[in-house]
Amino acid sequence: MALIFLLQTFYYLAFGWPEKSLSKDIALITGGGNGLGRLLALRLCKMGTKVVIWDINKTGINKTVEMLNDLGGYCKGYVVDISKREEVYKAAEEVQRDVGDISVLINNAGVVSGFNLLDTPDHLIERSFNVNVMAHFWTTKAFLPKMIENENGHIVTIASMAGHVGINKLVDYSASKFAAVGFDEALRLELEVLGHNNIKTTCICPFFIQQTGMFDNVWARWVSTLNPNEVADRIITAIKRNEKLAIIPSFLRGLLILKWATPFRCTTAFLRCIVPDAAPHSRPEKSVLNATANATTITSKVDIMSTFKENLSPLTNASSLLMQRSSSLGERVL
Numbered sequence: 001m002a003l004i005f006l007l008q009t010f011y012y013l014a015f016g017w018p019e020k021s022l023s024k025d026i027a028l029i030t031g032g033g034n035g036l037g038r039l040l041a042l043r044l045c046k047m048g049t050k051v052v053i054w055d056i057n058k059t060g061i062n063k064t065v066e067m068l069n070d071l072g073g074y075c076k077g078y079v080v081d082i083s084k085r086e087e088v089y090k091a092a093e094e095v096q097r098d099v100g101d102i103s104v105l106i107n108n109a110g111v112v113s114g115f116n117l118l119d120t121p122d123h124l125i126e127r128s129f130n131v132n133v134m135a136h137f138w139t140t141k142a143f144l145p146k147m148i149e150n151e152n153g154h155i156v157t158i159a160s161m162a163g164h165v166g167i168n169k170l171v172d173y174s175a176s177k178f179a180a181v182g183f184d185e186a187l188r189l190e191l192e193v194l195g196h197n198n199i200k201t202t203c204i205c206p207f208f209i210q211q212t213g214m215f216d217n218v219w220a221r222w223v224s225t226l227n228p229n230e231v232a233d234r235i236i237t238a239i240k241r242n243e244k245l246a247i248i249p250s251f252l253r254g255l256l257i258l259k260w261a262t263p264f265r266c267t268t269a270f271l272r273c274i275v276p277d278a279a280p281h282s283r284p285e286k287s288v289l290n291a292t293a294n295a296t297t298i299t300s301k302v303d304i305m306s307t308f309k310e311n312l313s314p315l316t317n318a319s320s321l322l323m324q325r326s327s328s329l330g331e332r333v334l
């Protein structure tokens, strides 16, 4: 069996990987109001896919919907806090009624705290898990039954390299991403065992990405931070090829083998060199940490950020496609 898969891989490497069309699909992207989610929405729209986006950021949703509509595509946005199970189930029913059966689910929304563990407030740790992994259970439970019934579906997990190696100051983030990687792997196996071979899963694990607002200015050595457009292109290719795991950049896959093959002190020394400080820079003062979350706070911060960005230099404005607000940074909105 292993030999057959190996031969198949060599065949594809030599003659090209088959790619499926997504033009008849309906895709739902969580966190589609900014960053990677928006870039994926744009690419799917250009291929003719109907796109549904969920986000907590209404301004970001409106912007994405507007951009996709301008391209002549179909996009509908919903304000959904995916960390709330009941909200997810209710919104899923609404989408089913308004748009139809979701065939591609992209669990993309994510948040980061970026503090040493003992400095991270409990509610931010809970939030990391609720958004970065628990929500995947709720969205999958909401949309998988129809995929099984229609014998067609694809569940995409946007995890991270931090879901394969632990990173300093990202204890809650890393732990939640390890869980997301496990979620994808176990779900794939379960679907195989149950004979649902038409339901595919893909796990995406990128290194740090520039300009999305989540890990801007992270201090990484030796491995360059990634261009968000290239990451989005790579994700679309992975989905079209039904790839199971996409590590971005791909050479890091080789380095992961070293994690298990070398003494652990070597791995930690390497990780400390490669990412000396993973905390997102330009964070607000600590006093914001204890502020209470509410929609008004989020919206007003979004508006301030948008106005601020619009007044910056053209070079900085180039990234405004991606960075409208910073709700992925828990400490900014909670």
Ligand SMILES: NC(=O)c1ccc[n+]([C@@H]2O[C@H](COP(=O)([O-])OP(=O)(O)OC[C@H]3O[C@@H](n4cnc5c(N)ncnc54)[C@H](O)[C@@H]3O)[C@@H](O)[C@H]2O)c1
Pocket (backbone or CB within 6 Å): 030, 031, 032, 033, 034, 035, 036, 037, 054, 055, 056, 057, 060, 080, 081, 082, 083, 107, 108, 109, 110, 111, 131, 158, 159, 160, 161, 205, 206, 207, 208, 209, 210, 212, 213, 214, 215, 322, 326, 327, 328, 329
């Ligand atoms: N940026 C990076 O360096 C990087 C690296 C590896 C993996 N990732 C992962 O890629 C994914 C996308 O990240 P990004 O860089 O585009 O970040 P981003 O902050 O630009 O986008 C995240 C989106 O998720 C939304 N969101 C946050 N909490 C939500 C909630 N409770 N309900 C609904 N939506 C919510 C935000 O409003 C935002 O629009 C995340 O899962 C992230 O962990 C990012």
